[in-house]
Amino acid sequence: MKHIQEALNKLYQTAQKTLELVYQDDKTPLQNNLAFQDALTNIGRNPQHPDVLVCGDLNGFKSINDQFGHDAGDAVIAQAGRILQTLFVDGLHIRAFHISGDEFALLLPKQQLQAFIQQAQVFAKAPARHEKETILFGMSFGYASTDHGTQIPSPPELKSRAEIALQIAKQQGAGCCVGWSEELSAQKLETLRQRCPTCNTTTSCSVPADRLPTNKQLKSCPICEQPFS
Ligand SMILES: [Zn+2]
Numbered sequence: 588m589k590h591i592q593e594a595l596n597k598l599y600q601t602a603q604k605t606l607e608l609v610y611q612d613d614k615t616p617l618q619n620n621l622a623f624q625d626a627l628t629n630i631g632r633n634p635q636h637p638d639v640l641v642c643g644d645l646n647g648f649k650s651i652n653d654q655f656g657h658d659a660g661d662a663v664i665a666q667a668g669r670i671l672q673t674l675f676v677d678g679l680h681i682r683a684f685h686i687s688g689d690e691f692a693l694l695l696p697k698q699q700l701q702a703f704i705q706q707a708q709v710f711a712k713a714p715a716r717h718e719k720e721t722i723l724f725g726m727s728f729g730y731a732s733t734d735h736g737t738q739i740p741s742p743p744e745l746k747s748r749a750e751i752a753l754q755i756a757k758q759q760g761a762g763c764c765v766g767w768s769e770e771l772s773a774q775k776l777e778t779l780r781q782r783c784p785t786c787n788t789t790t791s792c793s794v795p796a797d798r799l800p801t802n803k804q805l806k807s808c809p810i811c812e813q814p815f816s
Contacts, residue, residue: 612685614661615668617676623684623692627742630694631733637681637694641703642749643710643728645689646761651722659717663724664689666715674706692749697732704764711762725761729753732766751775773797781815783808 610622631638645651645667652660664685671683671691679702681695695703710726729752733739740748748767755774756765765771776793781804783790788810800806807814 612668614664615685616672617668617683617685617691619684620686622682623686626682626684626694627746630742630745631739637696638733639695639697639700639730640732640745640749641693641695641728641730641764642746642753643691643693643707643726644753646725646727646757648689648724651724655717655720655722659715659720659722662717663715663722666713667691667710667724667726670709670713674709675703678706679703691726697734700730707764708762711760727753727756727759727761728764729756730764730766748772779803779805781805783811783813783815785813786811 610618610625612619627640629636630640645663648660648663651663667689668683668685668691671693675681675693675695676683679695679699681693681699681703683693684691686692693703707726707728710728712723712725715722715724729749731740731745731748731752733745751771752765752767754776755771756763759765773796775796777796777799778791779794779799780789780791782788786808788808790805790809792805805815
């Protein structure tokens with residue numbers, strides 16, 4: 588009987604180790620998108636599970652890549668991951684994930700939201716070292732909670748709310764953290780893009796979702812002023 592128990596313990600430990608490897612991100616000390624998707628299915632389920640989803644992404648990541656190269660971009664991603672790991676995973680014991688490209692996510696209980704928002708301000712201007720250079724980078728955050736309203740939102744709905752809040756946070760600047768609300772959804776910006784057949788100008792503009800024309804078309808060309816029919 589003792590042998591069976593020992594064998595089961597060993598099996599359990601091996602399974603845990605395998606899961607840790609499968610969940611490990613390859614660019615940061617954080618867990619990866621697979622771990623995030625698994626964790627997200629349990630959000631808000633009961634008092635033991637976290638009920639706030641925070642999404643963050645780097646500001647101006649494309650220009651870092653363009654200016655310093657992709658290795659520098661990777662160095663910035665790694666540094667952002669290390670900061671999230673130190674402050675929030677080690678410091679507050681919450682889970683943080685690198686979910687893709689320059690996108691990060693965290694899951695936390697709402698009791699820790701204020702502490703998170705306070706400490707996230709370090710992302711207003713954070714330094715990363717690459718070769719002999721110091722690259723300053725920023726990150727903004729948006730969050731959504733499962734206890735908003737009477738029904739628990741589905742994981743994809745919760746994620747899209749956090750991303751809408753993130754878009755607004757980006758307009759406010761690096762280090763900012765914005766919470767989702769119904770009013771925010773109306774402020775969400777949609778991109779309209781149209782090419783003028785007369786002067787060949789391509790216009791692209793960001794329009795608040797509630798101001799979007801029903802046919803999703805611009806009325807006229809802003810350069811040659813020809814109406815678009
Ligand atoms: Zn035109």
